[in-house]
Amino acid sequence: MDIFLTSLAGQLQPMVLLTMVVSVVIGMIVGAIPGLTVSIAVALAVPVAIFLPTDYALVMLASLYAAGVYGGSVSAILLNAPGTPASAATAIDGHQMARQGLAKKALNIALLASAFGSMFSILLLVTFAPLLAKFALRFGPVEMAGLLLFTFTIVGTVSGSSMIKGLFSAALGILLATIGSDPMIGVPRFTFGNTSLLDGLTYIPLLVGLFAIAEVLKMAGEGFPRQSHDVELGSENKARNRLTGSDMKAISMPMVRGSIIGSFVGLMPGIGSTISAFLAYADIKRSAGSTSKVGSGDIRAVAACESSNNATGGATFIPTLALGIPGDAVTAIILGALVMLGVQPGPLLFVTNPGIVYTVYIVLFLSTVMMVIVGLVATRALVYVLRVPNLYLMPIVALTCAAGSFVVRNNVLDTFVMLGAGVMAFVFGRVGVPVAPLLISFIVTPPFEEAVRQSLAYSHGSFSIFVTNWFSLIAILLSAIVVVLVALAQRRRVIPA
Amino acid sequence: MRNLIAKIGLAAAVALAPMSAFADWKPERPINIIVGFSAGGGTDATARLIASSAQEFFEVPLVVVNRPGASGTLAAEIVAGSEPDGLTLLVAGGSESTSVPNHLKTNYSLDQLRGVIRVNREHMVIVTKAGSGLKSAEDIVAAAKENPGGLTFGSSGPASILHSAFLVFAKQAGIEMTHVPFQGGAPALAALLGGHIDMTILTPGDAKAQSEAGNVNLIATTSDRAPQLPDLASLSELGYDVNVENMKGLVVQADTPDEVVQYLHDKFKAAMESETFESLAGRANIQPAYLNGADFDAAMQNMSKAIKEALSE
Structure with a gap:
């Protein structure tokens, strides 16, 4: 307890708090810019952070991380251009709300849900970290293959109205995901001898193209229409944008469910917050029933997605701190920074350096609180972005997208990937093919292929390994049941028509 | 006749011009230090360490440029195909130099790069899961023979230096083992602790932390003894002729003239002897290991040769 209080006192210094505010603001801005992601912000902060005292460095990195994920949802809601991949699911309902003049409400719900998700996972981290980390270790390649198969089927239910068009989109995503080095032996696939393609199509530029560039092209095709919705904050609008008690009641369960899904995904290596947000979206869509507004501006969908992706962010600290195994790219960078600060992360961190562990807890907690404060202030100003005429706003979006795509690897090829994806998504929009299945299958395919082929490596090529393992057997059976149920539901919908 | 002498003089001047230009060669434009990995990783740390401590010895800016992609081979390809003007340096000595070109077709070879200086080295430690019954290299060899x-x-990925180190060990011990690649070292460690694979390779720092927590058995290092783990024997001490490790240093395009390489070497060597370097290296947990350009080349060639032999069955 003494160590805890010392750590807490250390964080409540004016300079530390100032570092926190600045980092939260920068994190939000970077997160909001399509193409610039949290990992870039954290990576760029490391060279600065290693010259700071440990407390300041941790505050800086954790605040950037917490705020960046929320920042991504700002542009997702306002511009339908998710700033980070994790916010792609938020854009579906969040942007619809903005179009209905509920931008401020959507932003506030996203902020609340983000904070709730973060707090939920921090609580898990503080209370059950060693236990949960041990549990996560039991998921080897075979279990992961089953889990990812199930994920595939669940998020497949987000395919939109037409199953054929959804499947087409998903299949294209799988095809695009196979570009690059084979995960087992490293032979290039579909790279045409271009070394820049060995890592596959980089996913930030792809995402930015699919959403932001497609939106810009759509607007351009319509001659940059004036904002159709009224963003004048009149008294009536103010009332509509106010969060009521019944709103809070409506979003409380989706936030809890989203946080549980998000935390579970965060424990598993290699799935990530984009998928957790889509899983939460699929879950809310199913549980809300067929009469719900999910897909056309439902507050519950925004709440579920945002709590889920933020919970994933917090939960990745569980294996990071309890085992010394980073849960994702950002925590890997933070671990690297800890090493440079003279702290050797590992399973004994709790014993050898409890101060650091408590500092991380407190920093994560305080930066979430700070994010809410800064966010509430910023929301008032941010909605005015919608008053900027599209004729000026959209070219700026296109420019930041191009720059952001380039910055990921300092590679011009990625800018072309972004353009290509943008044109493709624009055409898809015209012919009514949904883009989300493509993105989802593009993200799930590589870890799924890796897990399946790792499993086959130690079964020496025998597929029986997937049915003799009880977890993967259950996952296969559940997936089959979901597919059958969805197919039956589709038939019922088709026959009476 | 005067005309002829003038002509000879001119010809001589032309012929000597490049020589004299190189003799007191000095960079006149910024020097780019290319890193094949993202900012925030180990290779990036080496680059920023050497760049920030060497800056005071150079009149032109030293710019660290991250060109991540394809396990560092994208950056290696860029430097191998660059102008031999000494203005484009690569942080090399790891997978992209000694390992990948032996496994896969790359658009460059180690011969197209020339060592300037070796900055640091990183030992690699083979570990197994605690309680697995594999407590020593002999245990592994016996189990594999059975x-x-x-x-x-x-490993951290196909064709990575971790993959290669195991292949060289297997070849030297005359055993056969199954490779399960992961996307990086962290998921491989998670799989080891979960009991899904039998062994992997860690850095000495990670190996020490996991071993003190009772999670892993330390088997051996793959080069010589690591300063962090002075009691752990190396594979070569145990009778397996293995010498594979991660090195980091600066290289340039192979056709870069001697004078240019010498100039760069001298400046970076001075940087490595500076106090800035010493304090930053200590802070970043980087183990300095100076070698001159020719010796660095020889070290990389030896490792590459051993890996190539292990791959040719």
């Missing part, structure tokens, strides 16, 4: 291909080793 059941060829039955033991699995995890």
